[in-house]
Amino acid sequence: MNIDHEYRTDIxxxxxxxxxxxxxxxxxDELNIILNQxxxxxxxANIGETKLTPLAGTVVANLFFEPSTRTRISFGLAAKRLSxxxxxxxxxxxxxxxGESFVDTAKTIEAMGVSYVVVRHKTPGAPQLLAQHLxxxxxxxxxxxxxxxxxxxxxxxxxxxxxxxxxxxxxxLVGDILHSRVARSNIWGLKKxxxxxxxxxxxxxxxxxxxxxxxxxxxxxxxxxxxTDCLNLLRIQFERQRGHYxxxxxxxxxxxxxxxxxxxxxxxxxxxxxxxxxxxxxxxxPDVADGPHSVILGQVSNGLIIRMACLYLLHLQRIAxxxxxx
Amino acid sequence: xxxxLIKNGRIIDPSQGLDVQGNLLVEAGKITGLCDDxxxxxxxxxxxxxxxxxxxxxxxxxxxxxxFEEDETIETGTAAALAGGxxxxxxxxxxxPVVDDRSSAEFILLQxxxxxxxxxxxxxxxxKNNEGKELAEIGQLVAGQAVGFTDADKPIExxxxxxxxLEYTRMFDRPILNRxxxxxxxxxxxxxxxxxxxxxxxxxxPAAAEEIMVNRDIAxxxxxxxxxxxxxxxxxxxxxxxxxxKAAGIQVTADVTPxxxxxxxxxxxxxxxxxxxxxxxxxxxxxxxxxxxxKDGTIDVxxxxxxxxxxxxxxxxxxxxxxxxxxxxxxxxxxxQSLITPGHLSWSELISKLTVGPARxxxxxxxxxxxxxxxxITLINPDIRYVLERNLIKSSSHNTPFLGKELxxxxxxxxxxxxxxxxxxx
Ligand SMILES: [Zn+2]
Numbered sequence: 128m129n130i131d132h133e134y135r136t137d138i139x140x141x142x143x144x145x146x147x148x149x150x151x152x153x154x155x156d157e158l159n160i161i162l163n164q165x166x167x168x169x170x171x172a173n174i175g176e177t178k179l180t181p182l183a184g185t186v187v188a189n190l191f192f193e194p195s196t197r198t199r200i201s202f203g204l205a206a207k208r209l210s211x212x213x214x215x216x217x218x219x220x221x222x223x224x225x226g227e228s229f230v231d232t233a234k235t236i237e238a239m240g241v242s243y244v245v246v247r248h249k250t251p252g253a254p255q256l257l258a259q260h261l262x263x264x265x266x267x268x269x270x271x272x273x274x275x276x277x278x279x280x281x282x283x284x285x286x287x288x289x290x291x292x293x294x295x296x297x298x299x300l301v302g303d304i305l306h307s308r309v310a311r312s313n314i315w316g317l318k319k320x321x322x323x324x325x326x327x328x329x330x331x332x333x334x335x336x337x338x339x340x341x342x343x344x345x346x347x348x349x350x351x352x353x354x355t356d357c358l359n360l361l362r363i364q365f366e367r368q369r370g371h372y373x374x375x376x377x378x379x380x381x382x383x384x385x386x387x388x389x390x391x392x393x394x395x396x397x398x399x400x401x402x403x404x405x406x407x408x409x410x411x412x413p414d415v416a417d418g419p420h421s422v423i424l425g426q427v428s429n430g431l432i433i434r435m436a437c438l439y440l441l442h443l444q445r446i447a448x449x450x451x452x453x
Numbered sequence: 454x455x456x457x458l459i460k461n462g463r464i465i466d467p468s469q470g471l472d473v474q475g476n477l478l479v480e481a482g483k484i485t486g487l488c489d490d491x492x493x494x495x496x497x498x499x500x501x502x503x504x505x506x507x508x509x510x511x512x513x514x515x516x517x518x519x520x521f522e523e524d525e526t527i528e529t530g531t532a533a534a535l536a537g538g539x540x541x542x543x544x545x546x547x548x549x550p551v552v553d554d555r556s557s558a559e560f561i562l563l564q565x566x567x568x569x570x571x572x573x574x575x576x577x578x579x580x581k582n583n584e585g586k587e588l589a590e591i592g593q594l595v596a597g598q599a600v601g602f603t604d605a606d607k608p609i610e611x612x613x614x615x616x617x618x619l620e621y622t623r624m625f626d627r628p629i630l631n632r633x634x635x636x637x638x639x640x641x642x643x644x645x646x647x648x649x650x651x652x653x654x655x656x657x658x659p660a661a662a663e664e665i666m667v668n669r670d671i672a673x674x675x676x677x678x679x680x681x682x683x684x685x686x687x688x689x690x691x692x693x694x695x696x697x698x699k700a701a702g703i704q705v706t707a708d709v710t711p712x713x714x715x716x717x718x719x720x721x722x723x724x725x726x727x728x729x730x731x732x733x734x735x736x737x738x739x740x741x742x743x744x745x746x747x748k749d750g751t752i753d754v755x756x757x758x759x760x761x762x763x764x765x766x767x768x769x770x771x772x773x774x775x776x777x778x779x780x781x782x783x784x785x786x787x788x789x790q791s792l793i794t795p796g797h798l799s800w801s802e803l804i805s806k807l808t809v810g811p812a813r814x815x816x817x818x819x820x821x822x823x824x825x826x827x828x829x830i831t832l833i834n835p836d837i838r839y840v841l842e843r844n845l846i847k848s849s850s851h852n853t854p855f856l857g858k859e860l861x862x863x864x865x866x867x868x869x870x871x872x873x874x875x876x877x878x879x
Contacts (some may be wrong), residue, residue, distance in 0.1 A: 251772070272652055
């Protein structure tokens with residue numbers, strides 16, 4: 128029931144990072160370590176090894192200061208698959224009780240024997256803050272509009288699984304780049320692994336300075352669809368639109384929605400990702416969402432193994448640091 | 454009252470074009486003048502190695518009393534001012550209640566007299582309750598000794614109200630101090646809009662949010678022949694517009710803060726709320742333009758924009774944190790670091806921005822060491838290096854990004870009305 132020790136250390140050689148706060152910080156090698164570790168977990172899962180024991184006896188805290196059912200369940204299950212105990216904290220409102228700071232809350236929970244903290248928060252930089260104040264290893268589950276590293280890693284993992292590589296591919300991120308933490312993390316990760324990245328959306332949803340990250344900017348999906356290997360359709364976050372970034376949902380769907388006509392003009396093996404929940408009929412028409420190019424459900428299961436890989440690598444770092452500390 | 458002799462200092466007084474080594478005599482609370490080595494006095498201060506400057510004047514400071522005593526009081530704020538070498542300050546009406554009538558201005562004067570630290574000059578509200586809707590009782594406020602008018606951190610958004618305010622204050626020859634900022638463009642913004650806001654995922658505030666209102670205010674000052682003072686300008690294009698307006702003879706003045714001359718938007722990478730200020734910290738090309746503006750006289754004044762916040766208002770998460778940092782006690786060292794050390798300004802030019810400049814705008818007979826002037830004097834130690842520790846800070850708030858940093862330069866001795874009110878601890 129346990130992973131072969133020799134093989135494991137081979138995959139994780141070179142990993143000594145305490146936290147996973149974002150893909151901006153990670154090197155190409157570190158990204159590959161995570162992806163390879165995830166491949167290994169996927170191989171084990173495919174042969175029926177779904178319950179592994181490396182984190183037995185440890186506690187993973189899932190601190191969700193911003194609601195997200197899918198991500199919370201995915202992280203919780205990842206921890207359980209590695210045999211960790213979990214504690215969940217979900218803040219109901221956007222803020223905590225008066226006078227109690229976010230760091231204080233996290234410290235209180237950490238005091239319950241927690242070694243790994245998964246944190247989702249509406250404020251950019253919240254995981255960095257915990258990394259400064261806690262002893263636990265921190266895993267960012269999305270901080271405001273900053274980064275969402277595990278979502279990007281699962282996107283990248285899914286692309287690599289399909290094409291066998293990342294280098295040389297053209298990946299187009301479509302939609303609300305301005306407010307998207309998924310886009311930011313994806314850009315860092317994909318660029319480091321050698322992809323050509325296009326960000327595509329209405330001018331109002333693309334930040335002015337995004338070219339400095341080494342991406343191509345397009346305001347026309349029709350212009351870029353033919354040379355795209357992989358489309359990642361970001362969810363339009365209606366709650367952020369305030370009614371003036373674009374005139375109507377119908378117009379958005381007309382300009383940037385993925386539909387049959389656009390599929391017909393795309394490469395034959397174009398891959399379509401969407402970090403759900405998707406708005407059917409907006410970012411993507413139902414026939415395309417459920418069609419042969421779409422790997423939306425595959426992404427969900429890959430999300431689980433990516434999160435397992437991240438937790439597991441943080442665990443290896445922790446053991447190594449405890450070993451050297453004494 | 455004791456007479457004071459300040460010996461062997463480098464006396465710099467830009468109001469008289471003075472930069473000499475010598476002695477300065479003070480009698481009965483007034484400056485007597487330069488004197489030779491034979492002079493005597495009740496008290497002698499050895500100013501060897503120190504710069505003898507007119508006391509600094511900070512154009513606009515938040516003292517938070519009444520209403521926000523958890524952040525600062527007039528007593529603690531003026532103590533911080535003294536420790537920073539500031540002998541006079543303009544006190545913003547961002548209080549609760551707002552200083553929008555005569556009695557509220559007089560309350561500020563009363564508390565300042567009780568504290569007996571530095572001089573405090575009330576700035577009155579332009580509009581009732583700083584709401585931007587109806588003019589406050591400006592004439593009554595003048596009677597209550599208000600020296601200028603401002604809605605403090607709230608920009609005067611309504612152009613018609615601004616026009617009336619500029620016309621009305623012409624009767625009293627008082628300036629309107631406005632914070633140029635179009636709120637539709639700053640809403641929910643956390644930092645300068647640019648490369649770093651994109652990477653950090655924090656909503657940006659574009660430079661245009663400031664520049665649009667700078668343009669409007671200049672147009673209205675031209676129309677009304679009123680006096681507009683633009684607070685805390687921070688962008689390249691603001692400086693260019695002010696430069697053109699001054700050349701055209703429009704009555705516009707401007708100030709800049711030391712932190713906008715030193716820190717860039719890149720500092721937000723740490724998500725430290727102590728870098729969250731309004732206007733936001735900008736990029737290097739904006740800083741370069743601000744320094745150019747100081748050098749050629751486009752920007753008249755450097756002021757701390759002292760904005761104290763109790764710890765719970767500068768929470769650990771950046772989205773929840775209030776804007777602003779304290780600045781009185783770091784005013785001099787940060788100016789030294791950003792302007793003197795790199796050779797952008799001479800000491801005389803810097804002191805001018807801290808004395809003559811603000812005195813002119815507020816119409817104060819201060820900021821000079823001329824014979825007969827009030828003896829408000831700051832003795833500067835330009836060489837001393839120290840780490841800014843919490844216990845050195847006299848302000849009751851500690852929201853500053855310079856905490857724990859090494860600084861150079863400080864006020865060594867501060868004299869107000871001929872009385873030594875502050876000496877730096879050794
Ligand atoms: Zn200012």
